[in-house]
Amino acid sequence: MPELPEVETIARGLQRQVAGDVIESVWIGAKPEPLKSSAREIARTLDGARIAQVRRVGKHMVFDLERKNGNAQWIVHLGMTGRMLVIDPGAEIAKHTHLIATLRSGRELRFVDPRRFGRLEVRRADEFQAPGQEPLDVGFEIFARLFRGRKTPIKSALLNQKLLAGIGNIYADESLFRAGIRPRRRAASLTRAELQRLYPAIQQVLNEAIASGGSSVSDYVNAEGTEGLFQIQHRAYGREGEPCLTCGSPIKRTVIAGRSSHWCPNCQK
DNA sequence: ACTATTTCCTGGATGC
DNA sequence: TGCATCCAGGAAATAG
Numbered sequence: 276m277p278e279l280p281e282v283e284t285i286a287r288g289l290q291r292q293v294a295g296d297v298i299e300s301v302w303i304g305a306k307p308e309p310l311k312s313s314a315r316e317i318a319r320t321l322d323g324a325r326i327a328q329v330r331r332v333g334k335h336m337v338f339d340l341e342r343k344n345g346n347a348q349w350i351v352h353l354g355m356t357g358r359m360l361v362i363d364p365g366a367e368i369a370k371h372t373h374l375i376a377t378l379r380s381g382r383e384l385r386f387v388d389p390r391r392f393g394r395l396e397v398r399r400a401d402e403f404q405a406p407g408q409e410p411l412d413v414g415f416e417i418f419a420r421l422f423r424g425r426k427t428p429i430k431s432a433l434l435n436q437k438l439l440a441g442i443g444n445i446y447a448d449e450s451l452f453r454a455g456i457r458p459r460r461r462a463a464s465l466t467r468a469e470l471q472r473l474y475p476a477i478q479q480v481l482n483e484a485i486a487s488g489g490s491s492v493s494d495y496v497n498a499e500g501t502e503g504l505f506q507i508q509h510r511a512y513g514r515e516g517e518p519c520l521t522c523g524s525p526i527k528r529t530v531i532a533g534r535s536s537h538w539c540p541n542c543q544k
Numbered sequence: 545a546c547t548a549t550t551t552c553c554t555g556g557a558t559g560c
Numbered sequence: 561t562g563c564a565t566c567c568a569g570g571a572a573a574t575a576g
Contacts, residue, residue, distance in 0.1 A: 276569065334570080355569055356554080371554085390553045392570060427547060436571075444569065492568095494555095533549070534569065550574070558566075 277353040279410065279441030280484035281495050281503065282331045285359055288498030289329040289336070289384075292361045297325045297379040304373045311350075311396035320347050320397040321376055333405045333440025346400035354392025356494040360385045389494075407440040410477050419470045422462040429465060430458035431532040433477075442477065445490055445512045448537045450477040452511035457543045458536040459529070483508065511537040 277285070301318040312320075324340035324347065331337070336359065338349035351359060364383050368375075374386040374395065386395070408417060421438045422429070432438055433447040442450070451458050453476035456469055465473070489495060489503030492513065496502055506513075510520050515528035519539040528537050 278570095352570080354553090354571085388553095389555070390569090392553065394571090425546085431547085434570085532547095535567095546576105548574100548576080551572085552570105554568100556567090559564090560562105 276355050276443060276445065276492060277357065277489070277495055278334060278443035278446050279331070279481055280446070280487075280505065281489035281497075282334050282336060282353065282441070283485050284489045284497045284503065285353075286329050286331040286336050289338075289359065289361065292498060293326050293378060293380075293382075293384060294328055295326065296382075298322060298376045298384075299379055300377045302375045302377075306373075311394050312398075317349070317374075317395055317397050321349060324349075331441075332403065333407065333409070333436060334443070335403070335405075337403055339400070348398045348400060348403050350394075350396045350398060350403050351386070352394040352396075354388060354390065354394065356390040357386065357388040357393035358494070358496060359498060360387065360496075360500055361498050362500075405440040406436045407438045410439045410441055411481060413439070415471070415474050418474050419467070422465060422470070425462035427462055428459045428531050429456060429462045429473075430534070430536050432462040434532065434534065439477075441481075444534050444536075445492065445509070446477070446480055446484065448512040449480045449509060452538060452543065453480060455543050458531055458538050511539065513537065 298321045301321045303314045303318055324342045326338055327341050328339040334352060336351040340347045340349055362383055362385055369387050371389040372385055372387045376384040422432055425432055430447055433442050454473040456473060484490060484505040487503055487505035488497060490505040491502035492506055511526060514526040514537055516525050519526055519542060522541045524539055524541040526537055527540050528535055
């Protein structure tokens with residue numbers, strides 16, 4: 276499931292491969308995502324546009340587009356199973372391909388998403404903003420203030436994109452494990468000392484995951500179709516019943532806010 | 545203003 | 561082997 280490190284990896288790959296390229300034609304399938312902009316509007320905006328830059332904002336990918344009729348942005352959210360691939364036109368069209376952009380270089384940009392939780396949207400240039408703070412950029416004081424007065428479990432707060440943009444279920448569990456904090460703790464109950472552990476834990480786990488090309492748990496691959504490697508370094512997520520790598524206690528799994536949460540009953544307080 | 549719950553969607557895993 | 565059921569989860573919608 277693409278979270279910040281996976282989206283960052285894909286965006287870097289796309290920046291390397293398609294920045295400077297020009298979209299010459301656009302096909303949108305009959306049953307695409309629930310689009311946030313109309314199919315016609317997306318096709319019209321992409322058609323003829325030069326891809327100036329591809330970058331990540333939260334869990335979103337932003338294509339900055341240069342157009343004769345005014346610059347624009349193509350914003351892609353991959354949801355659970357979305358893939359944005361650069362492929363040769365001859366390649367077979369995978370099931371659940373919802374959009375194909377033909378590039379001047381002769382390649383194709385294909386958006387594939389079986390579960391259709393992804394979202395596509397176009398906007399005028401510079402309109403799109405992250406819904407919350409970037410975890411890798413935010414300063415500690417602003418970070419600490421995000422949780423003040425919040426009764427919701429810290430796990431839910433970390434998943435709330437309006438607070439921090441980019442953290443999903445895997446990296447929330449991994450960050451809380453590293454910080455030694457139980458996922459069900461009320462966000463406001465975290466002491467300053469705990470916040471001072473959580474803040475670098477989030478940044479470390481995200482940076483290590485980016486360095487490993489992300490976590491491939493189910494569907495995630497980068498723009499070249501290659502899987503990430505960080506899943507083998509998970510210490511909590513997906514390890515229910517397995518021994519804690521620190522103390523040996525079996526990792527527990529509980530459901531918080533409808534999401535499975537993995538934690539060590541001994542190391543996390 | 546918050547918080548919790550439900551809904552969307554398909555493929556893979558599981559159970560009988 | 562086949563069929564039904566469950567589960568995964570990001571975020572918007574809905575309910576409290």
